[in-house]
Amino acid sequence: MLDTILYPIEWVVAWIMYGAHALFTTLGMQDGPGWAWVFSIVALTVVIRVALIPLFFKQIKASRGMQMMQPELQAVQKKYKGKTDPASREAMGRETMELYRKHGTNPMASCLPILLQSPIFFALFRVLNNLQAIAVGSRDAIGPIDQRIAGDIESSSLFGAQLSDVFRTTDSTTSRVVVICLIILMSATMFFTQRQLTMKNMPKAALEGPMASTQKMMLYILPVIFLISGINFPVGVLIYWVVSNLWTMGQQFYTIKKMPAPGSEAERLLKEKKARKAAAKGVIEATPEPEPEKPRGQREQPKRKNRQKRR
Numbered sequence: 001m002l003d004t005i006l007y008p009i010e011w012v013v014a015w016i017m018y019g020a021h022a023l024f025t026t027l028g029m030q031d032g033p034g035w036a037w038v039f040s041i042v043a044l045t046v047v048i049r050v051a052l053i054p055l056f057f058k059q060i061k062a063s064r065g066m067q068m069m070q071p072e073l074q075a076v077q078k079k080y081k082g083k084t085d086p087a088s089r090e091a092m093g094r095e096t097m098e099l100y101r102k103h104g105t106n107p108m109a110s111c112l113p114i115l116l117q118s119p120i121f122f123a124l125f126r127v128l129n130n131l132q133a134i135a136v137g138s139r140d141a142i143g144p145i146d147q148r149i150a151g152d153i154e155s156s157s158l159f160g161a162q163l164s165d166v167f168r169t170t171d172s173t174t175s176r177v178v179v180i181c182l183i184i185l186m187s188a189t190m191f192f193t194q195r196q197l198t199m200k201n202m203p204k205a206a207l208e209g210p211m212a213s214t215q216k217m218m219l220y221i222l223p224v225i226f227l228i229s230g231i232n233f234p235v236g237v238l239i240y241w242v243v244s245n246l247w248t249m250g251q252q253f254y255t256i257k258k259m260p261a262p263g264s265e266a267e268r269l270l271k272e273k274k275a276r277k278a279a280a281k282g283v284i285e286a287t288p289e290p291e292p293e294k295p296r297g298q299r300e301q302p303k304r305k306n307r308q309k310r311r
Helices: 002-026 035-051 053-068 070-079 086-103 109-129 131-135 147-155 173-200 210-232 235-258 265-280
Strands: none
Touching (some): 002 109, 035 109, 109 131, 109 235, 173 210
């Protein structure tokens, strides 16, 4: 079943890598085993991330919706705090779903890019994991990756570590050192990417409450999970994740800088920057004056017009 689902994605991954390798060799890089295959994985990452750009903006929109609804969500949670009867739980769930509809968001929207990358991750893992079998002829080709090309990819290396090397199965000390460095890079870039989003682009209200506590917990848990599980990934997969995390960090930095979430630290910094630029140009931004409050009290009755007396 898994083979049936993943094979078309493996085929696409294989063709993107093959096409990128052909481009790099056309530009003058060495054919056969070498850095061109390493850069083909980088190119695969870029192609995938460019394709996911629309989803990235949907993720940003969903994340902002989640941030903006935090005060209202906390009010609902406070309203039903300590109430465990079925009617109260049902009412709390209904009001929470109404908030999601109102703000046009849902808890899963922010996870979409990672979820959609998962099949690509597993497909690349399987392609790299099967290189040796394809190279010796015990497994069929995957797209353009036949016996000769599989041998070339398997022989390609990053600082002495072959692209198919895995920490748990390799006997090479050099490969293990390279793998450990890549695992640390992968986990560190993931941590700083999540921290950048949490600390810079969330209003104060979103940094409080149970959901904020969960997000802070995930900030540390996810990198630790990848740090531990990274010993099972081939070098090529680790390259993919490091490049993908760096892309996310850069894309997120640009978005936070240019389009910060309302009420966040990033928005405050952007407003200060614009104010400094305006002051340097001698432009004073006018602050709209509040409308005067109308006196409260008895409503003034409309005056009745005098009618002319009939003669």
